[in-house]
Amino acid sequence: NAGVTQTPKFRILKIGQSMTLQCTQDMNHNYMYWYRQDPGMGLKLIYYSVGAGITDKGEVPNGYNVSRSTTEDFPLRLELAAPSQTSVYFCASSAGDGNQPQHFGDGTRLSIL
Amino acid sequence: AQKITQTQPGMFVQEKEAVTLDCTYDTSDQSYGLFWYKQPSSGEMIFLIYQGSYDEQNATEGRYSLNFQKARKSANLVISASQLGDSAMYFCAMRSLAGGTSYGKLTFGQGTILTVHP
Numbered sequence: 670n671a672g673v674t675q676t677p678k679f680r681i682l683k684i685g686q687s688m689t690l691q692c693t694q695d696m697n698h699n700y701m702y703w704y705r706q707d708p709g710m711g712l713k714l715i716y717y718s719v720g721a722g723i724t725d726k727g728e729v730p731n732g733y734n735v736s737r738s739t740t741e742d743f744p745l746r747l748e749l750a751a752p753s754q755t756s757v758y759f760c761a762s763s764a765g766d767g768n769q770p771q772h773f774g775d776g777t778r779l780s781i782l
Numbered sequence: 783a784q785k786i787t788q789t790q791p792g793m794f795v796q797e798k799e800a801v802t803l804d805c806t807y808d809t810s811d812q813s814y815g816l817f818w819y820k821q822p823s824s825g826e827m828i829f830l831i832y833q834g835s836y837d838e839q840n841a842t843e844g845r846y847s848l849n850f851q852k853a854r855k856s857a858n859l860v861i862s863a864s865q866l867g868d869s870a871m872y873f874c875a876m877r878s879l880a881g882g883t884s885y886g887k888l889t890f891g892q893g894t895i896l897t898v899h900p
Contacts, residue, residue, distance in 0.1 A: 700886050711786075711873055711890035712827075719886075727887065759827060766886025767879055768815050768834055773827035 671695050675760050675774035682750045682781050690745040690777050692760030700763045701743040702727075702771065703735065705756040712759060718743055719766075750781045784809045784876050786891035794897050795864045802849070803859040803894045805874030811835075813879040816857040817888065818848070821871040830872075833857055835879070864898045871895050 676691045694701065699720045704712035714727030718737040732754055734746040743762075747754060757778050761771040785808040795801040807816065818830040833841045833848045841848040849858040861868055872895075875888040 702887070709892075711875075711892045712888075713890075714887055717887060757825065761827075763886055766877070768832055769886075770817060770829040770832060771886075771888060772829070773819075775826050778825075 673760055673762055673772050673774035675758075675777050677777060678775065679778045680780070682747075682779065684750060684752065684781060686750050687746070687748050688750070690747070690758055690760075690779075692743045692745065692774060693741050694743075694760075694762040694772070695741065696762060696764070696772065697740060698762035698764050698772075699740065700766060700771075701737065702761045702763075703733070703743070703745045704759045704761065705729065705754075706759060706776075707756050715745065715758075747779075752781045755779060755781045784811075784814075784878065784889040786874050786876055786889055788874055788891035788894050790894045791892075792895045792897065794899060795861075797866060797898055797900050798863055800860060800862045801864055801896065803861070803872050803874075803896065805857045805859065805891060807855050807857065807874075807876050809855075809876065809878065811878045811880045815877045815879055816848070816850070817875045817877065818846070818857075818859045819873045819875060820868075821873065821893070823870070827873075831859070861896075866898050866900060869896060869898045 673694045702717045703715040716735040718724045760774045763771045816833045820828045847860045874891045
């Protein structure tokens, strides 16, 4: 049971480049989330989705876009990468919005140079 | 708006002793859930324990227990019989259970680094 899988694990981008962080889950969870974690800090919500075709902004959405065409996949798109987007990105999923915990992927460490 | 405060940037504990990690929260919701996650140096986020605002008893999961004091808006994590493998960053997080537009979003604190000494 793979859980939440993120690719790539590491990436270095140049300023102005674009890329897509991939996230897939095999638990048939409706709820999926993207967070970023800056050094020594907690996680901040970028975007979330409550089901295929439904997405909404979190706390720090600027510079990012998402799509949710299937239950399994929730890719995060960075357009025109900036140094401020250097961070560790976590994808998570949960079965519901109650007491069910969020299950996290292993993270993608992204550096913008 | 919800806010989680973890006032201890770092904590040290001797192996086999108990340690308490502090978490206070602020919310106007009556129904909410509190979570604790562990993040080892390898980086993954591991769910430890959950407490609902209407749960009458404090949550326990093995060596982890949650000291929930609703009136004081605190949800401290207690780790008993600390082990070297407990050395990690620990995050307290909150989720509104009030429905509406919350959609299960978690608000995280800044974390506490726990170091267990042999």
